[in-house]
Amino acid sequence: MTHRDGLAIVTFGWIAAGFIGTLPYLLSGSIPDFTMAYFESVSGFTTTGASILKDVQHLPPAVLFWRAQTQWMGGMGIIVLSIAILPFLGIGGMELYKAETPSPVVDKLTPRISSTAKLLWKIYIFLTLFLIILLLLGGMPLYDSICHSFAAMPTGGFSTKNVSVGYYQSSYIDYVILLFMFIAGVNFSLHYKLVSGHPKQFFRDPEFRVYLYITVIAILVVSANIYGTVYPRIQDALRYASFQVVSIMTTTGFVTADFEQWPVFSQLILFVFMFLGGMAGSTAGGIKIMRIILLVKHCYLEIFRIIHPHATTMVKLGRTPVSQTIMRSIWGFFILYLVIFMIGAIALAALGLDIISALTAMATCLGNVGPGLGSVGPMDNYSVIPVTGQWILIVSMLLGRLEIYTIIVLLMPAFWRK
Amino acid sequence: MKTGLIVYMIALLVFYLGVSMFLPLFVALVYQDGSAFAFFVSILIACCLGGVVYLLQGVKKIFI
Numbered sequence: 124m125t126h127r128d129g130l131a132i133v134t135f136g137w138i139a140a141g142f143i144g145t146l147p148y149l150l151s152g153s154i155p156d157f158t159m160a161y162f163e164s165v166s167g168f169t170t171t172g173a174s175i176l177k178d179v180q181h182l183p184p185a186v187l188f189w190r191a192q193t194q195w196m197g198g199m200g201i202i203v204l205s206i207a208i209l210p211f212l213g214i215g216g217m218e219l220y221k222a223e224t225p226s227p228v229v230d231k232l233t234p235r236i237s238s239t240a241k242l243l244w245k246i247y248i249f250l251t252l253f254l255i256i257l258l259l260l261g262g263m264p265l266y267d268s269i270c271h272s273f274a275a276m277p278t279g280g281f282s283t284k285n286v287s288v289g290y291y292q293s294s295y296i297d298y299v300i301l302l303f304m305f306i307a308g309v310n311f312s313l314h315y316k317l318v319s320g321h322p323k324q325f326f327r328d329p330e331f332r333v334y335l336y337i338t339v340i341a342i343l344v345v346s347a348n349i350y351g352t353v354y355p356r357i358q359d360a361l362r363y364a365s366f367q368v369v370s371i372m373t374t375t376g377f378v379t380a381d382f383e384q385w386p387v388f389s390q391l392i393l394f395v396f397m398f399l400g401g402m403a404g405s406t407a408g409g410i411k412i413m414r415i416i417l418l419v420k421h422c423y424l425e426i427f428r429i430i431h432p433h434a435t436t437m438v439k440l441g442r443t444p445v446s447q448t449i450m451r452s453i454w455g456f457f458i459l460y461l462v463i464f465m466i467g468a469i470a471l472a473a474l475g476l477d478i479i480s481a482l483t484a485m486a487t488c489l490g491n492v493g494p495g496l497g498s499v500g501p502m503d504n505y506s507v508i509p510v511t512g513q514w515i516l517i518v519s520m521l522l523g524r525l526e527i528y529t530i531i532v533l534l535m536p537a538f539w540r541k
Numbered sequence: 542m543k544t545g546l547i548v549y550m551i552a553l554l555v556f557y558l559g560v561s562m563f564l565p566l567f568v569a570l571v572y573q574d575g576s577a578f579a580f581f582v583s584i585l586i587a588c589c590l591g592g593v594v595y596l597l598q599g600v601k602k603i604f605i
Binding site for chain 2: 146
């Protein structure tokens, strides 16, 4: 299997998965419109969590279960799942693995890619089961626990309740889900190192430390901003701020508070976080912390070179030097991400959306987050978006999930030449 | 570009997705929410579509 075959299989595989995912919605009559059903299906598989459904609580439980299950399968990667299950995919499996999980640095935990895929799925299943048990202990019914775990571990965000996790009004449930959203935003190879007896590597990882610092600082800043203005008690401000910051940053999209009612400063922080995402190699979407670190370091080095033009410098991640090829790829990704975001937002605005809704809808769908602001806010849904706009967002979700290059490369005529 | 391989792999994926619908079908039967038939038909479509294309690709690989 060549790299081109891998890219084509992954892209067409995800498009096909979206089509198959629509069948239960259409046949059960839960979503009779094809575009809306495809939107919901792609939103599930790409773990975006953006929904066109106005009232999920009136849908059949099995349909809601399927909705959560699509997120769970899409989180670790439907192709990676195939590699894990089918031993013969070990041959050429690396091409599929790289095409579906295109982080800047590919983590190959074991010599065989099928063993790596199996290992990742074992960690994923263990964490999901653990979350189900913890939610059950918090008094959440079994069905809701499974559905919410299926949506939290892949950083999806589909809930069985109209007001999402906020329905339960339980600080225990909020904090348990918050913790697991944070865990899901961590590189899964670090989880492996933790369980394989190398816990120090977990905390030595430069990306993890930045991920942790950014999260803590953002929680404190947003808490300080909403304390007094929205919530009179500091514990409430901390609880809701931490949940929303982690939910948006890890691109999960669960909601416990209507953050549209928060001061603009907090809303702006959440908007910026829609771009960040979790760590590379996690189930989170967005640009990813690793890319942000390397971009910032590269910018710093360019400034340094102006002062010291003859200095020999190289971008490093921890103690590992990062090659120019990887840096070029990251800059390319960053520019493409912003260009697609701008083009998409302008197209949505042209379809009649207000500027806040257009910008945040595009940011959340490209980053696989879910709730935005304005008419696609945490208490609203995407049914208000015109059909053309929904197709733009479907493409954005797929681009975001497969990290742009995997799909864009298929549009190049050179890709199809022999 | 190996078109046959791409079709083969996607067919396999479609078949898997069909099989994965047994879980919500079980939920539909437990809750008796009226969606069991929809899931049953979805499984049939996905498994038949994926399975037939998969087998056809396999036959092509052996005989052609």
